[in-house]
Amino acid sequence: MDFAKFLKPLSIDEFRHSHFPDDPYVRTGSDLTGDLVRDIPELASAETVLRSYRQTVSLLRKQGPHAAVVGGESAIPALGAGFTCYLKHVQRDVPGLVDLLGDACDVLGLPAGSMTAEVFCSDGASGVAMHSDFDVNFAMLLSGSKRWLLAPNDSIVNQTSMCFPASRRQPDPKQLHYADAPFPDRMPDGAREVTVGAGGLIFLPRGWWHETYSSGPCLQLNLVVKGPHWTSVLTTALRDYLLARPEWRQYAYGMVGDGERHEGAVAEFAGLIAELQRRLGDADPRALAEQLLAGLDHEALEIGSSRRR
Template identity: 30%
Template sequence: MPDHAPDQPAPVTAVFDAALPAALDAGRRSRARWVYAFELLGGEGSWTLDLAAATPSCRPGARAGHDCHLAIAAAELAAVLEGRADLEQLFFEQRLVVKGNMEAAAALPGVLDELLGPERAFGLAPLVAPLPVDEFLRDRWPDRLWIGGAPDASPEFAAIPQLRDVHALLEVWPGVVRVFGPHDDHALSPQVDVETGAKLYERGFTLVFSCVDLLIPALKTQLEALRSELGLAPNTWARCMVYANPTGGALNPHFDENANFVVQLHGRKIWRLAPNTHVRHPTTSHLIGGPVDPELEPELDAPLPDRLPDTAETVTLTAGSRMFLPRGYWHETRASEPSMSLNFTFSQPCWADVLAEGLRRRLLEEPAWRELAEVGEPARLAELTRAEVERLAAVEPAELAGSLVASLVPRIPDEVDVLDLRRDWVAALARLGARASSSGDSGAD
């Protein structure tokens, strides 16, 4: 007999006594290799989740030798598992006590999703179905528009608790949101706190959540799967964006310098789309009617228009629709009803970036190139350049190209303030862990 009423949810202890053991027995695995000790406050029990063993297990009791110890109230953990709260939020509100390995603690949301979350298909296949992946890569990627999916069917990503509607995401969002007014210039998009964002949404403002993959592990996994299948450079900036539009919420006509896979989660959004004949492979974005980025000016093949091209087509995305929007494609959007969409966005380096970044790393290996530049004395630059040209001339082009590509490293642009860093859970845990270590403690409370 169950120890809870039939119409009541199972106690959270069932996660450790039943759900996690069953998942592990069924072959579910996490990429993490940590040993976690969990303690439910109030004497409700303790367990050890051992992911480092050849046969992972979850057993009663907090055994010695664990990597990370977490103490939390049962109700708080239930809220996390149901998507009503997140561990970062609880940590900063001092409702979660963490001791031990801070990297393991930071990885826990992903671990729980891998073991207890829905078994999802990742990569290109679920995004471009029913189109075969090889056909998409051959005929569409990277510069041809594609629209598909299953209109009016609930997409898999919409089932993620934090994405069930804009209010669910606002409830757990730890940072700031960008807002676009009902009639504002696209370029005027201030960042506001969550409370202000919620009020502005009710007044007709569109909300944009950046880097949602930092909050939702399943999205991070999907991003990495896409990066791998598409063969993207390691210094590609990949992130997930969520656009929440009230009825009438719109973004004015523009193009972006990044590639986007769009998943319509809820509602309906009307897109007007046109290929870009004004600039090939743009390295920056442009809003019609706005100033032209100085970097974009020398790239133009034709003067930029003052409205969308006459060739623009109108497409309506409904829940379940998916779209691949190539880099540089003209578009504008308007929601005909409350709408929520998810973008997998990739800012990729061009060959000029690869050469410039790789060559800079190569030059910095030489002390002479690290001298401070005195631009009033260009003779020194000419001398260094002459020597470097001679050095490069002795290297086979294929060998040089390989070394330049190999020197690329993952990065996030310095100017991007993804989340309010004062509330970034991973960074805070690392800081507290370092402080605790210096004081002789093994963790942070």
């Protein structure tokens, strides 16, 4: 399955024009699950994907204790006990997902490795409590039924880590300095409610509050955009640009401490910055952007939140 088929009935151009990157897209169901399972048989059921998975599985409850086990086989009893199993980087153990992710990166104009595959599976009544994500999700439900509540996170623009309601401890408290308003304690009034079944797809842009309610044996595949941010693009490209100059490869002697050595370090650094300002100030911005992007080492880019999880 390629990414264009994943988005049906919308074409790639329709999706870009009407939804990407900021407006949700909802497909309540489709017959695409059969095509996906034919291409990637590990996704036939929660048990088959768990048996294929060798990494750590997070075991989640909407209210109550969380846990983790190593290897999907070890998580099967917890699935039957009512936990939601959350699997990251599934493409490492399900290689059929690699081409789908690569095609999605090409369509969205992202470097290879900017997207990952995740799986949520549960049996019976379950769900995920209210939060908003720094990443971008294409969530395709392969079996079961899931009800979503969706609302934009108007408190912060382009969050860099997960956000929880105000009553909970935030994963990255530093992020609150970027917020324009306090986070809400519950889903905002007027939240959109949608229910999807097998073959349903939710495109959830970055920074949308959501909570979910699942029923039946649910299996969901997420294709997730993790970045990079423009800050990562600039700093990585600028590092490559500066390392071509011997003066920037000098060790930063004297930068820690005080006295004459520190003053000398400040003066040396200021001189380097002044020369960089002159070089960049004389450059045409578009030509400089093209130059930096052309020389960018994509493998060196930081992918994901600014605070690693």
